[in-house]
Amino acid sequence: MAGSAPPSTGAGLVRIALVGNPGAGRTTISSALTQRRVCMASFPGVAEERSGVFSLGQLQCALFDLPGCYSLAAQNPDERVACDVLFFGGVQVVVQVIDAANIERHLYLTSQLAELGVNLVLCLNMSDVARREGWTIDAALLSRRLGDVPVVQCEGRRRAGIEALRRAILEAAEHPRRPEAFCHTDELEAVIAEVEGLLAGPARPGAAAAGQPAEPKGAPGPGTSREAAQLAEVPRRFAALSLLEGDAGTKALVRRGHPRGAELIARVDELVERLEAKHGESLLVLLADRRWAWAGSLVRDVAALSRPAGSASFSDHVDRLLTHRLLGLPLYLLIVYIVFWLTFRVGEAPSRWIEAGFGLLGQSIEAGWPAAYLPELRSLLVHGVLAGVGGVLVFVPYIVLLFACLSLLQSTGYMARAAFLNDRLMRRIGLHGKSFLPIAVGFGCTVPAVMACRTLESERDRLTTMLILPLISCGSRLPIYLLLIPAYFSPGWWAPLMMGVYLFGMLIAALLARFLRSTLLSGEDSPFVMELPPYRLPSLRFLLAQVGRPAWLYLRKIGTIVLALSVVLWTLTTYPRKPEFAVDQRVAAGEMVEQAQLAAERSAEQLAWSAAGRIGRALEPVLAPMGFDWRLGTAFLGAMAAKEMFVAQMGIVFALGHVEEDSPTLRQRLAESYPPWVGLGVIIFALIASPCMSTLVIVRRESGSWRWPLLQWFALTLLAYLLATLVNLTGKLLAG
């Protein structure tokens, strides 16, 4: 269990953790409880948008919606976060959300929470679905059997039972009560007690009385290290069980944090070996068997299923169709297409309105603001800030629509099927079945695609997918290809070349994914073992709540950084101001220059004079192997803001004023300035090198560190550099 900094909540807050299996409906319950108040509480690892503050009677409560987990074994990062919060987060009340229609499986986690001895409240969510499926659950009896743990029946989607849940939480916060830890077999209990005794300190082994639940917090004797402090926070019985199950994290913690750690571990190994030899079964299985038996007998006592088991439900019929041997994949592709269409086609219109709106706003400011009055500020406001804000906001429609689709797919249960359908294909390149959707979205725009990677549970899969996403050619790069391909090739070649660029990107992405999974992000494939939940219809309110959060997060976290960066880029391409323009001197000397041409020549000279132009010139020796000159370098630097800017920047450096990608003049100038192989190199460079800064910022946000986006930027740029150089040299060689 990894260490963690103390949570940054104010004092006087009652800390409440919401735990549950994936798909139990934690998010619904959490938004019903907090009613989407402004988030204030945070805990490292728990995404900020998943926690909230709400008041309960006189109490102020901080709610942590922990990532979904099936157990507290801390095998994957999400479970580790859940454990960290439960152990070290100073949580006063733990609310476990249970899918009432699947109660037995969810009680497995309950058994572990009971062993952890937390102040527990059970929330039987989706009790309406359970009733419809024929379950009757005696909540009062369940509560009694668990040692008077409050059990509340809820329907999170319709906000029914939420008041009762609030009351139960309040009651639990004021009168903490521990659930009854159930007993393993006498033999196992004796071993657990012995390990607990060992953990308790340097006392004689086996001194602790068998069957006694451990003190919740015990000092493990001397030892002042951080690990020792952490170990002291973990309830002893739970630590003992983790050791016996062979949990690597707990072992490491004990080895470092316990004064006689190594000795203790050796003794535990010995005990484990003895038991395993005796029963011919691993201790993990023996302990789990007991928990499942407990959950099973509990369910038999408190719940009854009236529907004959095995009768096909509506969900089964839907599943038959959607995972059909022949129709499954085409239907999947259709659904991905619809997601793509909704996101980018429907999102295009509002996105354009935003763009046009900001254009108009800029123009009206320029019109109303005399050019002579504070010209620098005017330029900064219009070309720096407004353009930057516009550049941030254009993504919002895409993100809102994409997340509406994603959350619909996720909450209906289709996302699990999508992974089920694709896993074989994606695993070939070292990715997970769920990576397919972000990649498909990546053809539209990389920024929402990176955000869509959240649906991947394993961190390794998530990072790999995120890092290769810039290679999936996004819509912004299309203008570059549209400009360059016709500049060099006859119309017959256009379509195949365009196709080739996209395929080439995908090929490199696949190779890179394989490479990453065997080097930096190596390790066993994360287990695919995954529930295929029954299909369910989410409520509209839930969907809307899900959509608002990512958009808000994007604006707050990403928007500010992107805005700052775009102002920096604007400064680079604008300053220092050129005092005198050569074209003015030519005009003064009597040359006739048209007004438009004059402005274009001026901005070309200005760009060449600016910091970006100077950087481009300074980089020329480096760019030379690719056959690029300073103009291409400067244009690519400008295109850091957004890839489609490349075309506009090329227009400026060639003194053509504002151009579109189908400008014949610019194509002609390009064909005159660079040989075809350099043109090809430019396409490759645009495809692979230097993801745009919005991508870098979003990767930073989603991966949690600057390490990954920086690595991504350098690696991809280097790769593009090598490939473009190769193309240039080959081209030169072939051309003689």
Next chain:
Amino acid sequence: MNQTSSRSIGDLSQTLEDYLEIIFHLQQQRKVARVKEIAQQKGVKMASVSVALKRLAREGMVRYEAHGFVELTESGLALARKVVSRHEFLCRFLREVLLIDAEVAEADACALEHQISTQTLERMVCFFQHLMDSAGAEPRWIAGFRDACAAPRPGEVQQKASRPAQPPERTVEPQPLSLLKQGEVGRVVRMLAGSAVRQRLVEMGVLPNVAIEMDGSSPLGDPIRVKIRGYRLSLRRSEADTILVLREQPA
């Protein structure tokens, strides 16, 4: 059994004998045995394996470097052969003389081999030899015994009774979950997965003695889908291969 080498059966603990057996089989199959594979086969932690291997190394039975390959020494090999042949003999005896079902025989042989004294074992070998030697003219009482075993007993299923009065040819062996056909039900007997997958399987409710129904596979054939404890679970074939099940006859 003749005592040809310095070590004989019974000198080592039964656990260590089990390990020898597993290492022996692994060496036969793929020349070398690795700690991980041994842990998988035995279904225990790697740590447990290394403890046992250290002891075996101390006894001079294996050559073993931490986390490396494991190799039987001369005497280890000799003893392993003995252990294996003892197991195989017991199995054969139970099957062919007492006409016990193969799976039961396998399990009972495991249980017997560690408990039985050398003397009883040797006497059984002798008895078996005697029986086989006279196989040409099988004694009447043996034939009678076979018939008596084959006759249906009260409460026995018909299918078993209809079996020919010979050692059964088609036996019910545990098989990987992935080999079940759609709609077939298997009961888990053994889980061989490594710790991460095993942990996940266990928390999803896959445990020995749990019934799993095969519910088809993905269109591309790989992840499969099963029904367990009233819900649906999908898992990769490679993961399903580590779950050994006994096929249940449809009711």
